[in-house]
Amino acid sequence: MSAVLVVCEIRDGKLTKPSREALSVGRRLAGQTGGELLAAAFGPGAASVAPETGKLGASKLYAVPHESLKAYSTEGMTAALAEVIAQTQPAVVLLGGSSDGRDLAPRIAARLDAGVASDVTSLEWADGKLTARRPVYSGRAFATVEVLSTPAIATCRPNAFPAEESGDPASEVVEVTHEPVEAKARLLESRSPEAGEMTLAEADIIVSGGRGLKEAENFSYIRDLAHAIGGAVGASRATVDAGWIDHQHQVGQTGRVVGPNLYIAAGISGAIQHLAGMSTSKHIIAINKDPEAAIFRVADLGVVGDLFTILPVLTEEVRKAKAN
Amino acid sequence: MNSVVCISQVPDTEARIKIASGNRQIEEAGIKFIVSPYDEYALEAAIRLKEAKGGEVTVISFGPDRVAQALRECLARGATGAVHVKGDLSDIDSFGIARVLAAAIREVPHDVVLFGKLGVGTDNSLVGPMVAELLGYPQINVITHMEPGEGKVTAHREIEGADEVIEASLPVVLTAQKGLNEPRYASLKGIMAAKKIPIDTKTPTDLGLSEQDLAPKVKITSLELPPEKQPGRKIEGSDPAAAAAEILRYIRDEAKAL
Ligand SMILES: Cc1cc2nc3c(=O)[nH]c(=O)nc-3n(C[C@H](O)[C@H](O)[C@H](O)COP(=O)(O)OP(=O)(O)OC[C@H]3O[C@@H](n4cnc5c(N)ncnc54)[C@H](O)[C@@H]3O)c2cc1C
Ligand SMILES: Nc1ncnc2c1ncn2[C@@H]1O[C@H](COP(=O)(O)O)[C@@H](O)[C@H]1O
Numbered sequence: 001m002s003a004v005l006v007v008c009e010i011r012d013g014k015l016t017k018p019s020r021e022a023l024s025v026g027r028r029l030a031g032q033t034g035g036e037l038l039a040a041a042f043g044p045g046a047a048s049v050a051p052e053t054g055k056l057g058a059s060k061l062y063a064v065p066h067e068s069l070k071a072y073s074t075e076g077m078t079a080a081l082a083e084v085i086a087q088t089q090p091a092v093v094l095l096g097g098s099s100d101g102r103d104l105a106p107r108i109a110a111r112l113d114a115g116v117a118s119d120v121t122s123l124e125w126a127d128g129k130l131t132a133r134r135p136v137y138s139g140r141a142f143a144t145v146e147v148l149s150t151p152a153i154a155t156c157r158p159n160a161f162p163a164e165e166s167g168d169p170a171s172e173v174v175e176v177t178h179e180p181v182e183a184k185a186r187l188l189e190s191r192s193p194e195a196g197e198m199t200l201a202e203a204d205i206i207v208s209g210g211r212g213l214k215e216a217e218n219f220s221y222i223r224d225l226a227h228a229i230g231g232a233v234g235a236s237r238a239t240v241d242a243g244w245i246d247h248q249h250q251v252g253q254t255g256r257v258v259g260p261n262l263y264i265a266a267g268i269s270g271a272i273q274h275l276a277g278m279s280t281s282k283h284i285i286a287i288n289k290d291p292e293a294a295i296f297r298v299a300d301l302g303v304v305g306d307l308f309t310i311l312p313v314l315t316e317e318v319r320k321a322k323a324n
Numbered sequence: 325m326n327s328v329v330c331i332s333q334v335p336d337t338e339a340r341i342k343i344a345s346g347n348r349q350i351e352e353a354g355i356k357f358i359v360s361p362y363d364e365y366a367l368e369a370a371i372r373l374k375e376a377k378g379g380e381v382t383v384i385s386f387g388p389d390r391v392a393q394a395l396r397e398c399l400a401r402g403a404t405g406a407v408h409v410k411g412d413l414s415d416i417d418s419f420g421i422a423r424v425l426a427a428a429i430r431e432v433p434h435d436v437v438l439f440g441k442l443g444v445g446t447d448n449s450l451v452g453p454m455v456a457e458l459l460g461y462p463q464i465n466v467i468t469h470m471e472p473g474e475g476k477v478t479a480h481r482e483i484e485g486a487d488e489v490i491e492a493s494l495p496v497v498l499t500a501q502k503g504l505n506e507p508r509y510a511s512l513k514g515i516m517a518a519k520k521i522p523i524d525t526k527t528p529t530d531l532g533l534s535e536q537d538l539a540p541k542v543k544i545t546s547l548e549l550p551p552e553k554q555p556g557r558k559i560e561g562s563d564p565a566a567a568a569a570e571i572l573r574y575i576r577d578e579a580k581a582l
Contacts, residue, residue, distance in 0.1 A: 110457035115541025185462035185492035283579035305561020
């Protein structure tokens, strides 16, 4: 009862970034519990990620290859994960903080009578308990929580834990059989309105625009830099409410909470609800023509100036730097 | 079609958070409390369902005396009934809240049970799906669109870079995301009418729950303010080329993002 089980998601045949991050912190935790690091994967390609989960330190990969788990469904996945947990009896179950991870964690917790620490930014195992630190009040405070149930469940905030490979050999695959459930909800279709655009959740770099852009067309200033640098496009709520950009791009309290390595804010004033969504970014650059703008209080590099003159030059410089 | 909307009352999104003595809770004095923003989308969706299909909209909140105010606000906007489960939440976790809400929901007519996708403040995103599991209902989480059908609903679930269209049979748990609708304000008439609707007040014990049932599995051991961020460097950007060069240097040498 000291294993750490990490629920892995696969996209395009590879582990997703949140899953890689969860495995990495899981390995460190397993060192503390004195148990094995175990991975679980679902759907027809489940076993194929064994080399990857192995490299990230998992000794075994519990693969539930059932066809019915090809696409995520709450009820199907809850049943399948419950089977893996029953077999492995872990002390800790970790999930990446993706949409599916956050959908599944509370559901499996309620099924097992277990507690969840959600969206954690640090995890320790001490005195036989999982202790987590997590931002609350949109980052205006941090709570330290103990999870007292067995298993203890946590979802890991994306980008909070670096993915570290150990170079271990492939995980040993343990195949788990699954009885498909009669689901009351079913997926009719999946639409990607902006296929090809990088999503905020997984981006290492985000370039965000605010009302300082003046009009919808000028989001091209933001998109051009984002494409050049290989980042995602973010936005303030004011621009989303104005209809300049889809709300999938909104960063903040009522948008996405992000924590990339680099966040560039242009023409964003830095309202508290916006800061709530991005202030934990590792590096923040702000461009604003108002020297008093609140965004400068969280910026590591603040540039007092006109985004319309600075961004095109910067985009060009980034392109050149990338070409070299 | 009857709806239930679970309402959490939270500190105003602009409130300055202070830590109360004991370092486990925030200082509530001087803080304005509001209906959690995502719960407003949930309520609006329920009111629109009622307008389109008839039925009741019952709002439920579990919490101390002050949450009655949040329930009143929801009645003023168009909810037709309210249940206040009284209790101090300081030592209750999401699962305890889910248990109480599940028990309260069982007592009122419902086809659709709505939540916010996240309670602003606790920032957990746990209670809705936990209630769904406790009641054995399907869930569609983080929805930006919904359409009622015969014995079912269809909703759009927002995930990374895509929208999933999901159909679920009733009763169903839905959690609301921004974009679902534009919540209305309360009208004066609504505020007056709301005053006449009694709030059904009960305790977890009335719902058959023991202290044991509500014992937390997740315990807050300490609460602290984030470390004050050191102000960064500020440069003058009237020369675009110089500004761009400095930004590029920062991106390359400090953020190591090139
Ligand atoms: C309950 C609630 C939830 C909210 N949730 C969110 C949320 O999730 N995300 C969010 O972002 N907001 C949120 N808000 C809104 C928030 O309060 C602000 O209104 C919003 O963030 C402002 O957006 P903005 O910075 O783009 O616009 P503004 O505040 O208008 O700022 C525009 C900035 O652009 C600068 N500027 C103008 N021209 C130029 C130029 N040429 N070059 C450089 N700079 C220029 C100006 O100096 C100004 O600072 C929420 C509000 C509430 C009440
Ligand atoms: N004490 C409560 N009373 C009623 N509903 C609640 C309560 N706490 C949470 N909720 C509901 O659950 C949603 C998610 O909350 P949370 O899991 O805390 O992020 C909220 O948006 C509310 O709809």
